[in-house]
Amino acid sequence: MVSTARTGSGRGGAATAPQFRDFVQFAEQWLLPMINVRLAEARREQTYTWCTQWWAHRPVAVRIAHLHTAFEATRRSRAGSAMSSYLSGHVDAHFRTILDAANGPLHRCTRAVHVPLASLPFDPVPFNYFGTALAPPPRQPAPATADPDTDSGGDDSERKPPPPRFGDFVQFVEQWLLPTTAVRIAANSREGQYTWCQRWWEHRAVAIRFAALHRGFEAALRAEDKTAMSGYIVRHLDPHLRSILDAANGPLHRCRPDEHVSVPGLPFSTPPRDWFATPGIATPTEDLGFGPDFRALRAVDQ
Known part of the structure; x- marks a missing residue:
């Protein structure tokens, strides 16, 4: 398994090797041993839960992988408050979502029982729904080979920026955002619960937020700061999803996953x-x- 962190420069310019070779080793040897919380048994509201097969839950594995990347970057930081900020701004923020026994990705699990949870479903967006044809999936460029006739000596200023990971925000939603989101969907009571609509693209408020999240994702993916993706999830993705999925008052409050109901914007x-x-x-x-x-x-x- 390949490490999710890159080597960097430590004091004096020496390369700093990652402390953990991959995010699984990071989780088992550093992260999970330091998470000491009370785990729920029966009551689930405002309590925490956990699943020993955390790796089988993609929403959890993605977060822990980015926590590992941010951890390795924090180790290389010279700021005295870097690790403190990492713990409160990244670890705590991610685990409030991961361990949420009422609505989180492990809400069906206990410390002794693993229950798979499907990610949010979706209907395909109709062709040209947003006014332009959906772009084809971006192709990964072939490895560059040095050409003695055209090689300029590796001038970084002349290199083209890498293509976006996803050609448009619909691809981003269908291929990354929704597959990494798993929550408890409300049944009857709507207060403090989440809901969803498979035809999310018919809700303007949702589509606009997802488009903005796509731009933030691409920026975080290419940021030099390797804590950027972890920060993106807790500072952008999580707040937007809390607003979008709010079953009591959010833009999908009339919907259920398989039942779409249009909700108009505010009148004026x-x-x-x-x-x-x-x-x-x-x-x-x-x-x-x-x-x-x-x-x-x-x-x-x-």
Whole structure:
């Protein structure tokens, strides 16, 4: 198994080898032995659970793999607070989701019983639904070979940036985001529960968030900071999913995984002209706290 961390430069420029060869060794020898929490037996709300076959749960394995990458990068950091920040900002944040006995990816498991949990299902997005044909999956470029006639000596400034991992956000959602997301889906009670809709793409609020998450994913994947992907999951992915999956008040609150119900956006009425500016008063609108009156500019253009 190949390590998920890259070697870096330590003090004096010497290469720093990873402490653990892969994320499984990292989990077994460092991470899991230091997680000491009370595990639920019967009551599941606001408690923790665990599964000894954590590696069989892809949402858990993905998080622990990125925790390993971030750990190795943190070891190479010269900042005195780096490890403290890693523990509170990465380990704690990930394990609040991993161990959530009520709604998390292990909610059906106990410390003694492994129960597989399917990831979120989805219906294929109709062709050209978002106005452009879906791009084909990006091909991995062939290994570059030195050409004595064209090789410029390895100038990094002339190298093209690598192609995105996913050609568009729909591929990202179907091939990475949803397969790595497994939660408890609400039955009757909706408060504090999660729900889902297989036709997620018909919910504008969901599609916009997923598109933004795709851009963040591609940036984190190529960031020089190797804690970026772990941070992306806990600071972007998790907050967005909490809003999207909120069964009580979120954009899918009328849906179930196999039952789509359209939910309109907030209604509005257009404010009357000069509502935010008093005629005859020279005080700029922005000084009144409302910001520029762009409606007036539009009227001039017309």
